[in-house]
Structure formats: C-alpha cells, structure tokens
Amino acid sequence: MNEVNELLEQRYRTVLRLLPRSYRAEREEEMVAAFMEGGEVSDEDNPRPGWGEIASVLALSTRVRLGGAGAIPRFVVWGAAVRLVATLGLAFHAAAGAFTLTSLAFAAPGSMTQPLGVLAAALWVPAFVLMMRGHVRTAKPVALAAGAAALAELAAWQIAGGLFVPLDVVSPVLNVVVPLAALFAGFHGDVPPVRRAWPPTLLPLAAGLVLRAVVLALLAPALGKVPLLWPWLDLMGLASVVLVVAGIVCLGRRLPPYVPLALAILGTLMLPSRLSVVDNSYLSSGLDVLWASSVGQCVALVVMVVLLAVAGFRGLPAVRRGQATA
Known part of the structure; x- marks a missing residue:
C-alpha cells in the first residue's frame, strides 16, 4: 500500500474492529482493499472514513452478530x-x-x-x-x-x-x-x-x-x-x-x-x-x-x-x- 495512504488505511482498520474477529479474520484485507480503491490520499490531508462507510460497517456488524452471512x-x-x-x-x-x-x-x-x-x-x-x-x-x-x-x-x-x-x-x-x-x-x-x-x-x-x-x-x-x-x-x-x-x-x-x-x-x-x-x-x-x-x-x-x-x-x-x- 502506498505510504501516503497509511493513515487512512489505519483508520479503516479501526472502523472494521466493529466487526467480530471471526469475520475480520476472513475478510478484513479484502474490505480494506475495497475501501482504499478511491485513490491515493496524503496523510497531510487528515483523511477519514466517510460516515456512510462507518454506518455500513456498523449495519454489517449487526447483521453478522445476529446470524447474517458469515456468522458463527x-x-x-x-x-x-x-x-x-x-x-x-x-x-x-x-x-x-x-x-x-x-x-x-x-x-x-x-x-x-x-x-x-x-x-x-x-x-x-x-x-x-x-x-x-x-x-x-x-x-x-x-x-x-x-x-x-x-x-x-x-x-x-x-x-x-x-x-x-x-x-x-x-x-x-x-x-x-x-x-x-x-x-x-x-x-x-x-x-x-x-x-x-x-x-x-x-x-x-x-x-x-x-x-x-x-x-x-x-x-x-x-x-x-x-x-x-x-x-x-x-x-x-x-x-x-x-x-x-x-x-x-x-x-x-x-x-x-x-x-x-x-x-x-x-x-x-x-x-x-x-x-x-x-x-x-x-x-x-x-x-x-x-x-x-x-x-x-x-x-x-x-x-x-x-x-x-x-x-x-x-x-x-x-x-x-x-x-x-x-
């Protein structure tokens, strides 16, 4: 991953901690890559995940914890x-x-x-x-x-x-x-x-x-x-x-x-x-x-x-x- 994206990637991984570990273990890298497809962003711009992206991860976490696809x-x-x-x-x-x-x-x-x-x-x-x-x-x-x-x-x-x-x-x-x-x-x-x-x-x-x-x-x-x-x-x-x-x-x-x-x-x-x-x-x-x-x-x-x-x-x-x- 390009160095200019390190801060944004770290913040995406922090958001993904809303998901159960069992789910993250299988899909975290794939989800981070999908989030980062938007292009290169400099750390100096203080990039953050969008509220819509956070809401989607929270909704996915709820579904998984309540028996959704990929749930244990x-x-x-x-x-x-x-x-x-x-x-x-x-x-x-x-x-x-x-x-x-x-x-x-x-x-x-x-x-x-x-x-x-x-x-x-x-x-x-x-x-x-x-x-x-x-x-x-x-x-x-x-x-x-x-x-x-x-x-x-x-x-x-x-x-x-x-x-x-x-x-x-x-x-x-x-x-x-x-x-x-x-x-x-x-x-x-x-x-x-x-x-x-x-x-x-x-x-x-x-x-x-x-x-x-x-x-x-x-x-x-x-x-x-x-x-x-x-x-x-x-x-x-x-x-x-x-x-x-x-x-x-x-x-x-x-x-x-x-x-x-x-x-x-x-x-x-x-x-x-x-x-x-x-x-x-x-x-x-x-x-x-x-x-x-x-x-x-x-x-x-x-x-x-x-x-x-x-x-x-x-x-x-x-x-x-x-x-x-x-």
Missing part, C-alpha cells in the same frame, strides 16, 4: 433469539390491541377515549399479521407507526398527570422500544421471510378478544373481593403468567437455546411493571395480601428469568479455538 453458530442462535423477542413482543401488542379495540364496543356512551392509544392498538394488529405472513418489510413501518403512537400517548399521559413515576414509565417504554429494535435488527436482509400459518397468526388476536369478552367479564365480580388476584389479571400480569408457564415448559423440554434466551429477555422487560405494582400496592392500598401477591409475582419472574438465562447461555454453541467473537 453462536451468532446464529442470538439472531434467532432476537427474532423470537420481536415475534413474541409484537404478539403481546397485537393481543393488547385486540383487547383495546374490543373494549370500545363495551365502552359507555360519552366515555373518554385515548385517540393515540386506539391508533396504536389498530396498528399493532396488522403489523403482527404482516410479519407472521412473511411481509416483514411492510410490517416494519406499520409497527414503527404503532410504537410512535404508543409512546406519544404515554408522553401525553405524563404531561397531563404532571407526575413522573420512573417504574410506571420504564416498563411501557421498554415494551415498545425493545420489540421494535428486535424487529428491525433481527429481520435483516440475510434472513429470508417465513410465511407462518394462520392459526398461530390469529392466536394472539383471539386471546385478546377472549380476555376482554369472556375472562374479565366472568372474573370482574370477584376482583373487588379478592385483592390477591389484582396483580395477575391486568395485561402484563397475565403475560407474566404465560411467560412463567412457557419457561417451565421450555426448561422441561430442553428446547433450543434461543428459546430460553428470548424468554429471559422478555421476562426482564416485564419485571419493571411488576415492581411498579409492588410499589403502588404498598403505598396506595396498604393491603398486605395485595403487596404479598405482587412480591410473589416478582419473585416468580426473577427466578424464571435466571433459570432461563442460565439454560440459554449453557446451550450456546462453543466458540472454537481461533474463532473469537469480540
């Missing part, structure tokens, strides 16, 4: 886990969306509605259906619009209330941002779209409808008399129950490691909402049984997340000698 088996597992987080996260929002839209039919005339919340609910449903049916490119902007509406509704609620309760805000923000990030990062160009069957596609929507039209209608009379049930029968409480049951099944059947890893991530996202219930039940109601029930729910989530994480990490493919992942 460990990264393939992480990619599958991230895509499962996106799928289950959108499934939860689709179920919640069906619940919200169904609730409109039961709303009393003249009752106040939250337009942005309704808009988000109406968008989460098609976003999930599009993703499950293999139309991921179309699902991404629809899901992004749903997430934006949900976050705008949360911001409006905070402004109107004039209060900032960290745990009450952290949970809904994480439950929007993380599945969206998983959707955009996990379903990259190296992942061919998969067209799922209609039964698993419609299952979360049916769950939301059943929850609103049947379960809560039957349990509503008992809720005021049995505070023990309160933390378990809101949407996130029911999702926590589903996650704990799914975790038990996962651990019992020794499913592929991406499954417990994804469930551990989702359980971690649920925990702030349950901690918020503990805080609010202790401060507002003062009912010992409600506080104890909330604490029990948190303990169950923490234990399950730890067990799932341990099982997932133990099941990751070993890194072979010379196949470093950093």
